[in-house]
Amino acid sequence: MRVIVGTDIASIPIAIIIALVIGGVLIALSGVNPFEAYGALLQGAFGTPQHLADTLIEATPLALIGVGIALCFRAGVFNVGAEGQFLLGGMAAAITGNLLSTAPAIATLLAMAIAAVLAGAAWAAIAALLKVYLGASETLTTIMLTYVATYLVSYLLNGPARDPATPIAQTQPLTTSGLLPGLWPGTTLHVGIVIALIVAVAAHYFLRRRVGGFQIVATGLNPVAARSAGLPVRRILISVFLTSGALAGLAGFIQVSGVQGKMIVNLSPGYGYTAIVVALLGRSTPLGAFLAALFFGALSAGGASMETSVGVPASVVTIVQYLTVLLVIAYTAARTLRRPSRVADEEE
């Protein structure tokens, strides 16, 4: 893949500012004073302890999924289907939680997490195996698999997994043993953000210090040369894809166990997709993705609050997010183009 890794850091703040200005113009077009709207957004993201907690809660799934997608980018593959892996993870966690409702909390949570990780990884495995053994584009298969996963979840929530006590398509609420412990008394913040931070640091360490991480980076830069040097390229690609699916599944578990307390149809407002731009903005590095997730989390939490208080559609935040990343890509690509060509290339 071209121009994914090695984004120029200096371009990021400039891109953010330009994207915010364009967003401001759009807000003005919708008939609202942009300063007022952005004020509401800031307030909604950081204004009170609960708002700050909302930002971190929003950042958690973005960070977990974003780290996984970043690992994929480093290996040269593209997981566009984290959304489906996330939903199935949430589904598996909720079903497991309800089955074990009487077990001790630690066992229940562990079992739910494992079920979610397995579900996410299994869903990603379909695309990974089709890619590695049959050459099917993982970009397209993961998107298609997300649609299938969405319908599968819809079927389960309307059918076998539905809480018989309500007409709504959702599972039974989890008992307290299935709920993630809180982190910040007085707010709804749960321990998910700590898990995400640990995952990001572990992935950072893995890429930098482990043989496996080195092999991922080498494969991503030139899979043909990596294979001819004896690296197990297929195994590497499958492993990063499964890891990415597992992290998306884990995020699904955290969302079910830490936020919703049950599985619902609209578990995700598009975390799996936003996480792609989180990974890109984070320059495909785990720590970068974590920071980008915090930023996007603040935008999302603030955006929701802005919609209710000043009536600007929260989708303007989505626009700002994607614009930021497109601007960074444009800047980085333009720089690559300006680099003078080497004589060695000329004479080959």
Place this chain on the structure above:
Amino acid sequence: MDIFNWIVSAQGEGFFSATMRLAVPLLLAAVGAIYAERSGAINVGIEGMMLSSALSAALVAADTGSPTLGLLAGVVTGIAVAALLAVFTVLLPADPVVVGIALNLLAVGGTTFVFRIFSNQVGTTTTTPGIDAEPIPLLESIPILGPLLFDQSYLVYIALIGVVITWVVLKFTSWGLLLRAAGEHPAAADSLGLSVNRTRFVALLVSGAFAGLGGAFLSLVASTQFVENMTAGRGYIAMAILILGHRSPWGVLLASLLFGLGDAFQLRAQLDNTGVPFQFLLMIPYVLTIVTLAVFGRRLIDPAALGTHFRRGHR
């Protein structure tokens, strides 16, 4: 014979008519993508182009009362989004898959925003003036072919003419030669003083225009309203159709009809109350796409320079 009776029955006619109606947006998008991919440029942004066009077509048609103006708006929107993609991936060396996906996601947010601003509604527009079917006398009563071809809106005929034109352009015109050269051996075209990047840029715009028609078809013909995210992955399915159809106009036509048939079948099955949960029926087009990619993903020989960025003076 039962099957014959069913084919000529109202049900059968409805089925084949639906097949075409469901196939055409895919066909339009995929035929356009032939230009892009044969020139070496990947268009992953079809989904976003279709979605943006579906919205602009619906808004303009509703505002002016003219579905034809709506259609034009759709085409212009498709071209505009394609131009953005072309700037990133032809003029600049950005990764076409990444940028395409990002544009598609931007289109989801963008259409939602614009839609809410303009319509002050959530979810769907009120009905827009659509393009009606114009049955051709006599021909419309031929079994299968009649409902498939001769009882459709003029946009269907545009799509079919587009297939023929594309075949002629690729096979017989000098631009078609240039297009294929740019996709197979860009340096050869460059060595003759021909601009590879201009060719690819224009090819992407053509692809955007076709995707725009496909998007407009969704909100003006297939249904007469805009629904948030109404493309539902059709832009990606079109890419699989391109592979199944070997990037040839006739192959793409057959592949689109196959997908239309699959979609019509699942709609039919939903109406017939087969006992299969509707969610599983809705999965059919997506599963069909995955199977297509799995079976044909590696068989087909891509244009040699597909997805590479061309820079003068480099090989």
Place this chain on the structure above:
Amino acid sequence: MAISPLEPARAAPGSTTGPILQMDKSTVRFGEVVANDRVSFDLAPGEIHALLGENGAGKTTLMRVLAGLIQPDEGQVFVRGEARSFESVADSVAAGIGMVHQHFMLVPTLTVAENVSLGLRSAGRLFPNTARVGRELRALADKHGLSLDPSARVSDLSIGQQQRVEIVKALYRGATILILDEPTAVLTPGETDSLLAMLRSLTEQGTSVVFISHKLREIRAVADRVTVLRHGQTVGTWALDSVADAELTSAMIGRDAAPTVSSRLAPTTSVAPVPRLAVERVGARDRRGHAVLDSVSLSVAPGEILGIAGVDGNGQTELAEILSGVRRPSAGEVRLDGANITAATVAERIGHGLAHVPEDRQRTGLILDLSIAENLAMETVGTAMFSRRGSLNRAAVRAHAEDIISRFDIRCSGPDQRVRDLSGGNQQKVLIARAVSRAPSALVVSQPTRGVDLGAVENIHRQILDLAAQGCAVILISTELDEILALSDRIAVLYSGTIISTYDRATVDLGTLGMNMTGQSV
């Protein structure tokens, strides 16, 4: 050194007797690098003028200026005495210049006539009349005594035929000056002879030719005059009948020519009970299912160098891939020290002492965006040498690289330099060093000196010979016949996926080898 180059003659404007093409002090810079520094030469009508120089001497840059692909920063080009500046390829073509690039500029999926019609106004602006172009092409080819099928798809033509298409294409587009860039690099000796004959016959009919090459033998066979380039500068121009080879060689490399490679001594262990590395009746198929290797059997003993000669695209790539483990053969076996390793992975083979140097250093050999140190450690990064229980020891990776850099004379700023920023020769040294430094028991090396300068060639050949002297079994796959002859104990010729003949180096004859390379057994 007694070198007395000719003074370049300047034609009066409009003159018909002066040079048809003249380049005057042309300078091209890429960033800080000067690729062409005040390069001058002139071409007389009907002359074959050779440009001689090593890789990196600036020949290709000069050619690209004449093609209108790049513009010189300083200096001028005169055509028939008039100053012309080529802003585009079209300008160059309009001046009557036709290029035949080393890598052919033909679209393989199009027919010959379609390739010639591409972008050609006179073929029809909207709908090119390829049938008419085809007829005219055939007539033109007949006029020059060449055979050509305008309706054939280019991918179905042999390399020699494709080159003929390139020449006829240039003539059809009105070229009176042909510029050929390393035209013989891809040809068999037989094809080379017919190309040289064709060029001589073209000049008799008024065409002038610039012949870019680094092979003195061919230049001597065909050219009238030669201009030598070194480090982007013109060293001088000589009439070929008044200059000795030694003078030209020393002008090209900037010092007196040393004997390039000492000839090979007889192998030390000529009789080995079991061959070190062998393939038995291996076959391979391409993606379309066509056989690209058919029942190939070869073996090489410890200390022996087996050269595989042949023209590119006759199954060399597949054979190397099967030996290294990148590709599974469709039939047959690979054996290392008698053990069947057909199913072994690349990594397992490396563990068993097999080393491999892939043919294309930039695509299949090195990872250009990693450092020298990382590339050197790539194959063995999981071993105790560089890691402990999966934890990477970056200090060891670096120390290893420092040692290799000094032992193999790799010119770089240090072990952390990106491989992309090295010259072609130094990149190749990194790749060779990675294989050789492991002291492998068997080595498969493909195109070890393609596109590298003479200094690096000597270094690389020395490494391969030393390794064999230490008992390593070497399979050397090369399209450079000189390289095969200089290094090999035995020579096998690969043609169209089969081994057509095998010779001892002592008994081999160049003519026979050349015929075998085109598929003729003797």
